[in-house]
Amino acid sequence: MDILELTPLVEALIFAADGPIKAERIAEALDTDQAEIMSAIEALEVDYAERPRGFFLQQVSGGYQLRTRPEYADYLRRLGHSRPFKFSRPAMESLAIIAYRQPVTRSEVEYLRGVDSGSVLKTLLEKRLVRILGKKDIPGKPMIYGTTREFLELFGLSDLSALPTLREFSELAPEEENGAFMANLPLLVDEDGLTEL
Amino acid sequence: MNAGMENYAIQLENFEGPLDLLLHLIKKNEMDIYDIPMAAITDQYLTILDAMKILNLDLAGEFLLMAATLLHIKSKLLLPKMVEEEPEEEEEDPRAELVRRLLEYQKYKEVSQTLERQPRLGRDLFARAAPQPEVLEDTEAGFVAVGLYDLLAALRDVLKESPEQLVHEVNMEQLSVKDRINVILSSLQGQESIAFVDLFSGGIKRNELIVTFLALLELVKLRMVRFMQNTSHGTIWLFPAVVLDETGDLDIIEDTLGYT
Numbered sequence: 340m341d342i343l344e345l346t347p348l349v350e351a352l353i354f355a356a357d358g359p360i361k362a363e364r365i366a367e368a369l370d371t372d373q374a375e376i377m378s379a380i381e382a383l384e385v386d387y388a389e390r391p392r393g394f395f396l397q398q399v400s401g402g403y404q405l406r407t408r409p410e411y412a413d414y415l416r417r418l419g420h421s422r423p424f425k426f427s428r429p430a431m432e433s434l435a436i437i438a439y440r441q442p443v444t445r446s447e448v449e450y451l452r453g454v455d456s457g458s459v460l461k462t463l464l465e466k467r468l469v470r471i472l473g474k475k476d477i478p479g480k481p482m483i484y485g486t487t488r489e490f491l492e493l494f495g496l497s498d499l500s501a502l503p504t505l506r507e508f509s510e511l512a513p514e515e516e517n518g519a520f521m522a523n524l525p526l527l528v529d530e531d532g533l534t535e536l
Numbered sequence: 537m538n539a540g541m542e543n544y545a546i547q548l549e550n551f552e553g554p555l556d557l558l559l560h561l562i563k564k565n566e567m568d569i570y571d572i573p574m575a576a577i578t579d580q581y582l583t584i585l586d587a588m589k590i591l592n593l594d595l596a597g598e599f600l601l602m603a604a605t606l607l608h609i610k611s612k613l614l615l616p617k618m619v620e621e622e623p624e625e626e627e628e629d630p631r632a633e634l635v636r637r638l639l640e641y642q643k644y645k646e647v648s649q650t651l652e653r654q655p656r657l658g659r660d661l662f663a664r665a666a667p668q669p670e671v672l673e674d675t676e677a678g679f680v681a682v683g684l685y686d687l688l689a690a691l692r693d694v695l696k697e698s699p700e701q702l703v704h705e706v707n708m709e710q711l712s713v714k715d716r717i718n719v720i721l722s723s724l725q726g727q728e729s730i731a732f733v734d735l736f737s738g739g740i741k742r743n744e745l746i747v748t749f750l751a752l753l754e755l756v757k758l759r760m761v762r763f764m765q766n767t768s769h770g771t772i773w774l775f776p777a778v779v780l781d782e783t784g785d786l787d788i789i790e791d792t793l794g795y796t
Contacts, residue, residue, distance in 0.1 A: 354664075397661070406661040415662045424658065428552055428648070435648035451640060454553035454598050464685060471684065494654050495661060503650045508639045511562065511569050512646060 340371060342378060346386075349379040359402030359492060400491035401498060424466065424493060433459045434468060434490075439505055441485035442472045448484075460484070468493065554602030555641040557584065562638070569638065572631055574610040581606055609634065682763035682772050690772050691749055694736040698745050711743060716751035721760070724776050732763070732772035 340348075352365050362380065366373040380396065380403060387395045397406045407415055426434070433456050436448050448456045463469040468490045474480040486499070496502060551557040561580050562569060585603055612630040655661050724730060735752070736745055752774070755761040762777045 404663055406657070406663050409655045409660045412660045412662075416659075424656070426652065431648040431652050432552065432644060435651050436644050438651070439644070439647065451637075451644060452553055453555035453602065453637070453641065467685070493657050494651065495657060503647060503654065505643060505647050508642050508646075511559070512642060 340369070340375070342375070342382065345369070345371065345375060346379045346382045349376060350383055353383075353396070353403050353405055356402075356404070359399040359404040361402040364402075397495055398497040399495055400488050404492075406495070424468075427459075429454070429456070429459045430462060434463055434486075437463070437469055437484050438486050438490065438499070438502060441499075442475075442483040443485075444475055444481040444483055446481065552645075554599050555638060556645065557581070557599075558602070558634075559638055559642055559645075569635055572635070574606065574613055574631065578603075578606040578610050605634070682765050686765065686772060687763060690732050694733060694745060695742070697736070698740055698742050700742060711747040713747055713751050713754060716747050717754055720748070720751055720755065720774075721776075724761070724774065727776075729764075729773040729775045732774060735774070 348369060349365055352368060353360055362373055362376045366376045369376070384396050392408075393411060394405045394407050397404055399406075429452075432452055433448055436451050437443055440447065440451075445456060445460055448460065460469065464471070464484075466489075467487055469484050470487050472483045472485045475483045490496075491498065551560065558577070558581065561567075561577060562572060565576070565580075567573060567577065582603060585599060588599070609630045657663060720735065735748055740748070752761070752763075756763065759777055762775045763772055764775055765772050
C-alpha cells in the first residue's frame with residue numbers, strides 16, 4: 340500500500356484502539372508488513388510534531404497511543420473527568436524500588452526503605468501497578484513482585500528500559516527541601532488533599 | 537537538648553522512616569557519610585525520638601530499631617581494638633552497612649522524586665476513553681487469563697451479594713467439594729463457557745458459595761477448566777480446558793482434596 344494511503348489508515352487504528360496498540364497488531368489487521376507500519380507511524384510522528392496539534396503519538400508499553408500534550412494538562416484537568424492516581428511518598432518510593440529492582444520481595448523493599456511496606460504494597464497491588472510474579476526459591480518462599488503494563492501506561496514508558504536513569508551515589512546529594520516533593524505536584528481538582536494512596 | 541527539640545519537632549512527619557531521618561541529620565550537620573560521628577548522630581537521633589514521644593506521635597517500631605542499631609554501632613566503636621592474631625583479616629567498619637543502606641536509600645528516594653515528576657497519564661497527559669468494543673461471545677480470541685487479584689475481586693463481589701447469616705444454624709447437610717466439582721462440570725457440558733457470577737446466582741448461601749469457589753480452584757488446579765476474561769477488568773468466564781465426556785462424573789477421591 341502507498342504510504343500516503345497507509346498513514347491515515349494507521350492513524351485511524353491508533354485513534355480507535357482502547358489502549359496502546361502494537362505495531363505488529365496494526366500490521367496484522369492491515370495485512371501489511373511491520374516495516375511499512377513503522378514508516379507510517381514515523382510519518383505520523385513527524386506530522387504531529389510539525390503541525391499544531393493537541394495530541395502526540397506516545398510510545399507506551401510496547402505500543403502506540405495518542406495522548407494530549409502535557410502543556411495542555413491544566414485545561415484538561417478542568418474537565419474533571421480523570422481521577423488521577425495520587426501517590427504518597429511511601430507509595431512512590433516503594434513503586435520506584437519495585438520498578439528498578441524487580442523481581443523483588445517485600446522484605447527487600449522494606450530493607451531498602453527501612454520501613455514496613457506491607458500496606459503500601461497492598462495498595463499498589465490493588466491499583467494494578469504492581470503484580471505478584473511468583474515465589475522466590477528461598478526458605479519461606481516469599482512472593483516476588485514486579486510492575487505491570489498499567490504501570491508503564493501510567494508513566495508513559497515504552498518498557499522498563501525507558502525508566503529514568505538511576506543515579507549511583509558515592510556521596511550525599513545536596514538536601515532537597517523536605518516537603519518540596521509534595522509541592523511539586525500540580526494542584527488537582529479534588530479537594531481531599533494529596534496524600535492518598 | 538531543649539534547643540535540639542525545637543529544631544526538629546516541627547518536621548517529624550516529613551520523614552519517611554529512620555533512614556530518611558538519618559540522611560537529613562547527616563546532611564544538616566554536614567557530616568562525612570564515610571566517617572559518621574556515631575556519638576553525635578546517636579544523640580541527635582535519640583533527642584528526636586524523645587520529642588516524638590512527648591508529642592505523643594505514634595512511634596513506629598522502625599525508629600526504635602534504628603535507635604538500637606545506632607547504639608550498637610556506637611558501642612562497637614568504643615570497644616578497644618583487639619590485637620589481631622591475623623592482621624590480614626581486616627574487620628569491616630561497624631558503620632559500613634549503615635552507610636551502604638543510607639546511600640542506597642538516597643538513590644531510590646531521588647529516583648522516586650524523578651518518577652513523581654514524570655508526565656503521567658490522567659494527570660499531565662490524557663488519552664481518549666474508548667468505549668469497550670462489543671465482545672464476541674463465541675470466540676476466545678482476545679481473552680486473557682484471569683489473575684489472582686481479579687479472581688479475589690470477583691469472589692468479594694459474590695460474597696457481598698450473599699450477606700453473612702446472623703443466626704447460626706446447625707446444618708446436617710454435608711457440602712462436598714467433590715459433588716460441587718461434578719455439578720460444575722456437568723453444567724459446563726455442551727456449553728462454550730459459563731460466566732463466573734452465574735455459578736453463584738440464585739440466593740446461594742455463604743457456605744455453598746465457599747464450597748463452589750473451592751471447587752473452582754480445584755478444577756483449575758486439575759487443569760480441567762480455565763478462567764478467562766475479555767479485558768483486564770472484564771467479566772470472568774469459565775472455559776472447559778479438556779473435552780468433557782458425556783457421562784461426565786469425575787472420579788475424585790474426596791480425601792485427597794483434604795476438605796473432609
